[in-house]
Ligand SMILES: [Zn+2]
C-alpha cells in the first residue's frame with residue numbers, strides 16, 4: 171500500500187503547452203510492477219490526448235501511438251474498496267509494434283491471419299516489433315487525474331535494437347525511417363485544400379515539386395502518397411450533410427460523430443431551445459494562442475435573415491490583427507445572446523489545456539448580451555463594439571438617400587453617437603434628429619422602425635461600457651464579409667433552412683478557408699484561388715500604409731489618393747467623423763474603408779477632431795486608478811515603500827544640486843505625504859492630471875517587440891480599460 175500512497179502524493183503536472191511530451195514531465199520511479207522500476211507521472215485526465223500527441227511528435231523518433239487495449243469499468247459493477255481500483259485502463263503502443271512483420275519477426279498468435287502482401291508498396295514495414303508503450307490509468311480515488319506508467323520509452327524491438335527511426339539502418343528511405351503516418355498538420359492541409367476545391371493532381375504536383383527541390387524525402391510528410399490524397403478526396407465527395415431527412419435527427423447524428431468538435435450541446439427541452447457550440451482542435455489552439463492576454467470578440471448575428479439559425483461567431487485577432495473564428499454557436503435567433511448557457515463549457519475547455527490562460531477583454535456587439543455571465547466566467551473587461559450599427563446605418567444611408575442628404579444625415583448621426591459615447595448626450599438627441607429629418611422618409615421610416623426602439627439600450631451600453639477600437643471594428647467587419655462569401659454561396663438556397671447543412675459547411679469548407687488563411691504555404695496554390703479564398707489586410711492595416719502626403723483637405727472634404735493606383739483618388743465627406751462617407755465601392759456597401767480610417771487618423775493627429783473615444787476612456791480609467799487607493803494591503807505597502815525610496819533618491823539628487831547652485835534646500839525638497847489612516851500615497855507631482863497625461867503619452871509611444879501598441883487605446887491588443895466598470899459590475 172505504501173506504493174499507492176507514494177503515487178497518490180505525486181503532483182499533478184499540467185504544463186501550459188498545446189502538447190505534452192515526456193521530456194516536459196518529471197518522472198518518478200515506483201517499485202513493484204513486474205519487479206522492475208516503471209516511470210510514473212500524473213497529469214489531468216483531460217490532457218491524455220495532448221500527451222499522446224506529444225509522444226507521437228517525438229523529435230528524435232516521430233511515430234504514432236495507438237490504443238492496443240482498453241478496459242472500462244462498467245457503471246453497474248460495484249465499486250471496489252481498493253485504493254488501486256481503476257475506472258479506466260488504456261494501453262498505448264507505438265504503431266511500429268507490437269507485432270513484427272519483418273523477415274523472421276514474431277507475430278502474436280491471435281494476429282496470424284495477417285498475410286504479408288507480395289509487394290510492400292502499400293504499407294511498407296508498418297509493424298516492426300517495437301516495444302515502446304505506456305499505460306494510462308484513471309483511478310477511482312482521483313477520476314480527474316491520469317496516472318501514466320511508462321513501461322518502455324525506447325523505440326526498440328525485443329532484442330533491444332532500434333527497429334525504426336533514424337537509428338534503424340534497415341529502415342532508411344522507407345516510411346519506417348520517419349513515422350507511420352503523415353503529421354496532423356499535413357493531414358489538415360490536404361483536407362483543407364480538397365475542401366476548397368483544389369484537385370488531387372494539383373496537390374500532388376505541388377508536393378512532389380517541393381520534395382524534389384529539397385533533394386528527396388527527409389521527413390514523414392515528404393512521403394505523402396497520391397493514393398492517400400485520392401482516398402480523402404473520395405471520402406469527401408461521397409459524404410453528405412443530410413444524415414437523415416429529419417433535420418433534428420440529422421443534427422443529433424452529426425453531434426454524435428463529431429464529439430471532439432462540440433464543446434456544448436443541448437437539444438430542445440420544455441424550457442430551453444436547442445443550442446450547439448462548435449470548436450475544432452485547431453480553433454481551440456488559436457483561442458489559446460491569440461486569446462491569452464488578448465481579446466475575444468463576438469459577431470452574434472450572422473445570417474439572421476437568410477439562415478434557419480443565425481451563426482454566432484467568437485473571434486480572436488492574429489498577429490496581423492485579423493479576426494479568426496475560434497468557436498461557432500448555433501441557436502435560434504431569440505436565444506443567441508443567452509451566453510451563460512455555453513460560456514462556462516468553453517472556458518473550461520480552454521482552461522483544461524492551459525490553466526494559466528486569461529482573457530484581457532471580451533468585445534460584445536449587442537447591448538442585450540449577457541455581460542454579467544462574461545464577467546463571471548472570464549473575469550475580464552467587457553467592451554462594446556458599434557460596428558454592426560455603424561455598418562447598417564452607413565449601408566442604408568448610401569442606399570436610400572441622395573448624395574447631399576447622405577452627407578447631412580451621416581454627419582448628424584456621427585455627432586450624436588460621439589456625444590453619447592463621451593457621456594455628453596442622451597436619447598433626446600435622437601428625438602431631435604427624427605424631427606429635423608422627418609421629410610427624408612426613405613431613410614427615416616427605416617430608422618424609426620428598426621433603430622429608434624433599440625437606441626435606448628444602445629445609449630445605456632455606450633455610456634457604461636468602454637468602446638472597442640476602430641481597428642477591431644475593421645477586423646470584425648472583414649470577418650463578417652468573408653463569412654458571407656464563404657458560407658452563403660449555395661445555388662440551392664433551400665439548404666439555408668437546414669441546420670445540418672450549416673454545421674457541416676462550417677466544419678468543412680468554411681473552416682478550411684480560415685485554416686488556409688493562416689497557412690504560410692497557401693501561396694503555392696495562388697493560381698487556384700477563388701473569390702472565397704481571397705483575403706487581404708483589414709482596412710485598418712491598409713490605412714496605415716497610406717502616407718499622409720496622399721491626403722488632401724479641401725472644401726470640408728478629404729481627397730485620398732489610392733496607394734496602388736496613384737492617379738485614382740477618393741472623396742471622403744464628413745472627414746474625421748464616426749460616419750464618414752467615401753465614394754469607393756467598399757464603403758458604398760456600408761464598410762469602413764481604408765480611406766475613411768486614414769482620414770480619421772489624419773484629422774486626429776492634426777488635432778482638427780477630438781481624440782478617439784477609446785483614448786478618452788483610457789484616460790478616464792487611468793484617472794480612476796490614480797484617485798483610488800489600492801485595496802490590497804501588499805500592493806499598498808509596496809507602493810508606499812516605493813514612494814519613500816523615490817523620495818530619498820530625489821532628495822539626495824536635489825541636495826547635491828542645491829549645494830552647487832546655493833539655493834535654499836527646502837525650496838526644492840520633495841515631500842511625500844503618507845496618511846496612515848487612508849494609506850493614500852500622494853506623490854510630489856500633485857497635479858495628477860499631468861501625471862495621467864504623461865502616462866498616456868508614454869504608453870501610446872511604447873511598443874513591444876511585436877510592434878503592438880502596449881496601451882489601452884489600441885485595445886485590440888487586449889489591454890482593456892474597463893477596470894472601473896468591472897469592479898462596479900460585481
Ligand atoms: Zn516505436
Ligand SMILES: [Zn+2]
Pocket residue numbers: 740752753754755756757763764765766
Ligand atoms: Zn473608401
